[in-house]
Amino acid sequence: MPLGRRALLAAPALLALPRPAFAQGWPTRPIRLIVPYATGGGTDLLARALAEALRPLLPQPVVVENRAGGAGVIGTEVVARAEPDGHTLMAVVSTHVANRYFLPSLSYDPLRDFTPVAMLSRNTMALVTGTGQPFADLRSMLDHAKRHPGRVGTGSTEALSSFIGQELARRAGVEMPDVQYRSGGQLMNDIVAAHLPVGWTSTASVMPHMQTGRVRVLAVSTATRTPFFPEVASAQEQGIAEFDLAGWVGLYGPAGLPEAVIQRLHGALTQAFADPVLRQRFTAMGIEPDLRPGAGLAEAAQREDRLWAAAAAAGHIRKEQ
Known part of the structure; x- marks a missing residue:
């Protein structure tokens, strides 16, 4: 049946409704947490500990999925192509940003094509x-x-x-x-x-x-010693002047992730990170928790981008051929 004038005028408003309404009911199925590296590394260990801690805080489980290969690119491409409905996320290290300066080409933009959800840890x-x-x-x-x-x-x-x-x-x-x-x-x-x-x-x-x-x-690699190996001097202490390099692990979703989903995720993360059991587990695994909202992750990513751009301009790094 043809739509009347009133229905046609209302259509744009109706199209704007599903995302907020959907976000209120999120998640409706298990959440895939893509780790674009092999099992057993620091990011994988963090992701699995976090997935377990989030289980009682969300109505659906978080399932860690390793998609290793291509310096993290293979798994990251999965997230770049995913629907921005909050059911596909990824945990990546700071070289998610650096890859554009090392790899000959990328099918995505590390800054524009993802939604920063939270900083998880300092590396x-x-x-x-x-x-x-x-x-x-x-x-x-x-x-x-x-x-x-x-x-x-x-x-x-x-x-x-x-x-x-x-x-x-x-x-x-x-x-x-x-x-x-x-x-x-x-x-x-x-x-x-x-x-x-x-x-x-x-x-x-x-x-x-x-x-x-x-x-x-x-x-x-940092200017100060890590609490995990307090007896170990930094490279800077051992004569390598101004040597201060560290990374982070960040949680991202596809571009366009609804704000309501981001806020609910961050609320669950805040609860999980406050749990003494998870904090003790992080300590035992050598993970330095550093929970920050998406804006903090975006700021860190932009700072990394400037660092790598300067290193490339100085000729200290070159793209692979």
Whole structure:
């Protein structure tokens, strides 16, 4: 039946209704939390702990789904294409922003094509080695690398840890090839097995291996020491001037995520992060919680973008061919 004039005039208003109304009933099915990295790394551990903590706070479970590959791009593309209905989210490290400066091309814009929901944690990076290696501190490791140019590979898992490793080598005047891994868990397995001399990874990836007695932390990437390894001096303390690099883990949704969904999500996250059980679990895993709203995550992402743009302009990083 043809629509009357009044119905036609009301149509735009009717089209505007579903999102707020839908958001009030969200979620109506399980929420996919995409982790675009392999299992066992720091982001995966955080996501799984958080999904468990959110279970009693939301009417539907949060299901973690690992979509590793392409330096995080494969899983991130899934979220970029998803409906902005709050049922597909992702947890990514700060190199989500940096990838545009390292990879030859991206099918999405890291800033424009996603909705920042919340900052979840601060990522202090640790330089680790096996106790069987012939060096016990940062200075002796760099001296060893100078005596064996190109033979002391430094492991990394994404753009930030790769940049930190190569920036340390550049400032120290040594040649240390970058050895890339798909996750911190895989990198740590090779450190323990003495297949990899040194590597930069998150404190969360290091913590599960500290009790083995086969892992040593040589330095941390921030200007100040981490509470997880308070006895370990920072690289800056050990003579690498103004060396202060860290990352973060952020929660994003597709572009256009309704504000009502964002607010409800942040309310549940605030409750979860206040739970002493989750905080104790974070401490045990080496995770530094740093919950901030979406605006705080957006600000951090824009700051990262400026940092990487400046590094690219200075020639310190180059896109892969």
